[in-house]
Amino acid sequence: MPDLIQSHTLTTTPTQQKRHAKEARFKWYGRIAIGLSLGFLVFMFSAIFFRGVGAFTQTRIQLDINFAESLIDPTGERNPDMLARVNTKPLLKSSLSVIFPDVTSRRDTHNLLKLLSISAEYEIEDKIKANPEIIGTQQTLWLTSASQIDLYLKGKINTDVDESLRKLSDQDIVWIKTLIDQGRIKQKFNTTFFTKGDSREPEMAGILGAALGSFFSLVVCFAIAFPLGILTAVYLEEYAKKNWITDIIEININNLAAVPSIVFGLLGLSIFLNVFNLPRSTPLVGGMVLALMTLPTIIIAARASLRSVPNSIRDAALGMGASKTQTTFHHVVPLATPGMLTGTILGMAQALGETAPLLMIGMVAFIVDVPSSVTDMATSLPVQIFLWADSPEKGFVERTSAAIIVLLVFLVLMNLLAVYLRKKLERPKL
Amino acid sequence: MDITDSVSAKASPEIKASPAIKASPPIMTAKNVDVFYGKKQAIKNVSLEIPENQITALIGPSGCGKSTLLRCFNRMNDTIESCKVTGDIRFAGQDIYAKKVDVVALRARIGIVFQKANPFPKSIFENVAYGPRIHGLAESKSHLEEIVITSLKRAGLYNEVSDRLTDAGTSLSGGQQQRLCIARAIAVQPQVILMDEPCSALDPIATAIVEELMESMKENYTIVIVTHSMQQAARISQKTAFFHLGEVVEFGDTDTIFTNPNDERTQNYISGRIG
Numbered sequence: 001m002p003d004l005i006q007s008h009t010l011t012t013t014p015t016q017q018k019r020h021a022k023e024a025r026f027k028w029y030g031r032i033a034i035g036l037s038l039g040f041l042v043f044m045f046s047a048i049f050f051r052g053v054g055a056f057t058q059t060r061i062q063l064d065i066n067f068a069e070s071l072i073d074p075t076g077e078r079n080p081d082m083l084a085r086v087n088t089k090p091l092l093k094s095s096l097s098v099i100f101p102d103v104t105s106r107r108d109t110h111n112l113l114k115l116l117s118i119s120a121e122y123e124i125e126d127k128i129k130a131n132p133e134i135i136g137t138q139q140t141l142w143l144t145s146a147s148q149i150d151l152y153l154k155g156k157i158n159t160d161v162d163e164s165l166r167k168l169s170d171q172d173i174v175w176i177k178t179l180i181d182q183g184r185i186k187q188k189f190n191t192t193f194f195t196k197g198d199s200r201e202p203e204m205a206g207i208l209g210a211a212l213g214s215f216f217s218l219v220v221c222f223a224i225a226f227p228l229g230i231l232t233a234v235y236l237e238e239y240a241k242k243n244w245i246t247d248i249i250e251i252n253i254n255n256l257a258a259v260p261s262i263v264f265g266l267l268g269l270s271i272f273l274n275v276f277n278l279p280r281s282t283p284l285v286g287g288m289v290l291a292l293m294t295l296p297t298i299i300i301a302a303r304a305s306l307r308s309v310p311n312s313i314r315d316a317a318l319g320m321g322a323s324k325t326q327t328t329f330h331h332v333v334p335l336a337t338p339g340m341l342t343g344t345i346l347g348m349a350q351a352l353g354e355t356a357p358l359l360m361i362g363m364v365a366f367i368v369d370v371p372s373s374v375t376d377m378a379t380s381l382p383v384q385i386f387l388w389a390d391s392p393e394k395g396f397v398e399r400t401s402a403a404i405i406v407l408l409v410f411l412v413l414m415n416l417l418a419v420y421l422r423k424k425l426e427r428p429k430l
Numbered sequence: 431m432d433i434t435d436s437v438s439a440k441a442s443p444e445i446k447a448s449p450a451i452k453a454s455p456p457i458m459t460a461k462n463v464d465v466f467y468g469k470k471q472a473i474k475n476v477s478l479e480i481p482e483n484q485i486t487a488l489i490g491p492s493g494c495g496k497s498t499l500l501r502c503f504n505r506m507n508d509t510i511e512s513c514k515v516t517g518d519i520r521f522a523g524q525d526i527y528a529k530k531v532d533v534v535a536l537r538a539r540i541g542i543v544f545q546k547a548n549p550f551p552k553s554i555f556e557n558v559a560y561g562p563r564i565h566g567l568a569e570s571k572s573h574l575e576e577i578v579i580t581s582l583k584r585a586g587l588y589n590e591v592s593d594r595l596t597d598a599g600t601s602l603s604g605g606q607q608q609r610l611c612i613a614r615a616i617a618v619q620p621q622v623i624l625m626d627e628p629c630s631a632l633d634p635i636a637t638a639i640v641e642e643l644m645e646s647m648k649e650n651y652t653i654v655i656v657t658h659s660m661q662q663a664a665r666i667s668q669k670t671a672f673f674h675l676g677e678v679v680e681f682g683d684t685d686t687i688f689t690n691p692n693d694e695r696t697q698n699y700i701s702g703r704i705g
Contacts, residue, residue, distance in 0.1 A: 241511060312548035316611070318509060319544070321537035321559045321618060330560075331550060 048408070053399025058190035058203060059150040060142040061116060061179060063095045065124060067135045078132050088124040090115060092143075099182065100175065108171070115175060117144040119192070119204045140416050142188060147202045149176060153185065156394070193402065197370045198384065202395025205388070207403050209370045213283050213363065213378030214352060214410075220287020220374055221294055226344055228291075229298030230414035233340070236299075237306040238328045257296035264293045265360030273361060281362035285375040289361055290351040297350065301343020305336040338425040345418035349411050355382040381407045449543060457482040457622060457652050458503060458540075463517035465498050465507070467627035472498045474676040476517075480622070480639035480669075485644060485653045487684065490673030491699065496656045499673075500624050503654065505533050521622070538565050541615035545627040547607035549599030549614070554591050557599040557610055560617035577617055583651075585613035586643050605636025610644065616651075623647070625655040629662065641666050660700055662686045672696045 012020070017379055069076065071090050073083065096112050097103065103112055120143035127134055127141070148167045151157050151175070179185045196206030240246045268289035272278045279284050309332050315328040333340075358364065363379050364387065371378035379387065381403060388400040433654050456469075456479035465473035475494040480486050480503075488496040498507065505526060506661050507513040526536055538561075549557050558578040561567075568574035578595075582588040587609045589604070608628055615623055629637040644653055644666055657663050663670050664684060671681040672695075680687060680696045691697045 026671050121483055310548075312544060313550065314509070315506065315542075315544060316548040316550060316614075317560075319504070319506060319537060319542040320564070320614065321534045322560075322564050326564055330564075335551065 042065050045408075048379045048401050048404050051283075052398055052403075052405045054154050054156070055193055055398040055402030057187040058192065060143050060186055060188045061120075061149075062140060062142050062184040062186070063092065063140055064098065064140050065095050066138045066256075067091065067128070068094075068134050071372050072128060072135050078135075080129075080132075083128055083132060086123070086125065088121045088128075089113065091124060092120060099184070100178070107142060111169070111171065112175060115146055115149055115172065115179075115430050117146050117201060119144040119201065128379045142186065144192070144203050145185070147393065148172075150203060151394055152176065153187070154398075156398075160372075162292040193399070198366060198379070198387070199368060200393075202393050202399055204388050205396070205399060207220060207381070207384065207406055209367060210379045210381050210384035210403070211406065211410075212371050213286070213367075214380040214382075216283035216371060216374045216378065217286040217358075217363075217380055218289055218348055220284055221290040222348060224288060224291035225294040225298055225347065229295050229344070229347075230302055230340060232295075233299045233302030233306060233334065234328060237303050238332065239324070253299055257300060259358075261293050261362065262356040264289050265357030267292065268357060269360045279375055279377075281367070281377040281379075282375050283363075283366050283371065283378050283380075285361050286358050286363050286378075286380065287374065289357045290354060293354065293357060294347040296353045297347035297385055298340075298344050301347070302336070302340040303338075305339025305343065306332060308339065309335045338422040341421045341425070342418045345414055345421070349414045349418075352410060352414065353379075353382055353407065355380075355386055358383050359386075381410070452578060455482060456480055458654075459518075460499065460502070461518040461519045462519075463499065463502065463515065463519060465495070465502060465516075466514045467510070467514075468512040469647055472676055475501075476676075476678050478678060478681060480652060480654055482652050483648055484668040485648055485655060485666050486669040486671065487660075487667035488654065488656045488671050488673060489663050489699075492658075492680075494673040495676040496671075496673045497626050500626055500654060500656050501542075503622070503624055504537045504542055506542060507539075508533060512687045525624045525689075537616050538622055540622040540624060541618060541620035542624040543608070543611050543626065543628050544614055545630055547611050547631070549602070549603060549607050549610050551598065551600055551671050552611060553596045554582075554602070555595040558613050561614060565618055567618070571594060581613040581617040582610075584616050584647070585609045586639065586646075587613055603636070605632050605639060608632060608636070608640060612643065612647075616647075620651065622654065626655060627656050627658060630658060637662070642696075660688070672699060674699070 003198075043228065068091070071094075072086050073079075075082075078197030092113060093109060096115075097109070100112060103109060123141070123143055127139070148157065149172075152159075152168055157168055158167070159168070160175065167200070192204060193206050195208055196204065199205040200372060212253070215256060236246060236249065272285045272288055273280055305342065313331050313335065316325055318324075319332045322330065358380055364383050365377060366387070367377050367379055385400055385403045385407065388396045388403060458478075458480040460476055460478045463473055463476045464471060475504060476495075476499060478499070488500060490496050497533060500573055501507045502515055502519055503521075503526075507515060513677065514528060521536070521540060524531070550560065552560075555578055559568075559580050560564055562574055562577050567620045582591065582621075586605060590606060591597070591610075599607065608631075612623070629640050632640065641662065644655070647653060655663075669682070670684040670687040671692075672679045672687060672693075674695050680691060680693045687696060688700055691700065
């Protein structure tokens, strides 16, 4: 536009206005996209949080238990075997009858006892086992309530519906009110959730078994995938000649990264379990399968970070007369370490959240015991979430969300560790 | 100028390497060197003699192969897979491409300084100490310190960094970084130092300092420098080779090349008509 140049105009012309409008529009598209995705994230997190937060507290009922010798150990021998098998129901019944003296019928006594979890019986048993001196004394204990009481007090049972349609009878509610009036009901921190394995009863189910299963799997996964992945990446990037063999390897690694994880599970099932006869449902096999899955991720990340080390550094070291290996391990690998570690941790985080391959190798079994080594049967956190989400008991709803919270916390921690390591190990760039 | 004999230029216009130059015995010779990158030939039948304890400049337009030849002198081209070198390159009479030659030993004798200063992202001290360390040149910690300080002094950098040897080498200015790289090369006690456009990223003042440094280094080292600046070649070198399209068009005393070149292409290049 010659006239435009001649006029030396510095104000916005129509064409420029169009360009500005385009830019502004594009900025807003970006902002809307970010806002939407943040919105979804907040919605997801808050939904999980509000659903799951209840699982971190558990209703407990205070009872004055009279550890009567006549009921526990009539012979007075204090035989540990006998004490371990003692029936504690009568103790509970007698202490409940003190609180509710008018409940006498057999059926009502039975229903009254159902206010407590069967876990309460074990809790008393444990007390006796731990300290037999307790026999003959009276103790005030906070015992775990039944799941429906817990749910009722958390407002998760609708009492407006017909009595026959809910698990809590009107009588139960009256009893609970009495207990509340006497200050015998309290929400306490749910230690069971963090210290126990799985259970059929929601109030007795804990996340520790699954968390340790995940932990052991990740240890195995890391021990296999990290050295293999890093060495592969260093060799391919620094030593291997570029020819058709390395090309094929590269293509295959990239393809492996895109293989659906369940395929790795099938591989683990047919190789590790059926050929090598390794123990089923164990973190050992789980970790091996996850390692197969994580390897391509680690290799690709490590190669990328090796490639990002400027060639001038290699030239500098080689020009000094450093050998290839000295150059690689004195200069290139240290510079690539932050990237390699970040890639590894992200790969591990991905492995932590993986469910499908673990289903194939049997880590989906119902396992109550908390694993203590990589060869003990175990589940993992995501599988536990899957199992609980599938359970019919209403008490598992909040536990499912709570388990998701625990899993997310671990994932966030791992990502933070990756960020921290990257910041800490990063050296001044050239 | 200690060079007395001048090139018998006018006698043979097709001069590649003039045998008449005999200021000091050549420490490096290249004979009939061809270099290929894949199928592309970068250097065609080049022969050169690098005299000891002098500065030899390789000049020529971009892509003419001067850096390629420089990198052949300490086999830095080995790192490029597609690169193939034929011909005969000798250092002190030994064929450096012979099978039994260890590139590690070769590069300890023939150091290199690159176009872009590339200190290691480590402390100044560690930068200089790395070479002596990997070659086992220092007997003790104090000896290593001595080597580092001597090298920094020779590179004219010690006074500027003596109080911050633990600072990162990358925190220095561009000119200082380049001198650090020179100090690093010196620390291994090489006989030859190859310089690949060492001043192209430096300002005139830093360039002058590096040039001064080269001038003083020539007593102890043989320097081969690739440069784009003809003024620089004229200022500092005793011998100059003019490259064009992978060939050495003319090689001789710097004075002669710049005042009385016998090839038209050299004439055109130094007068700024091509290049």
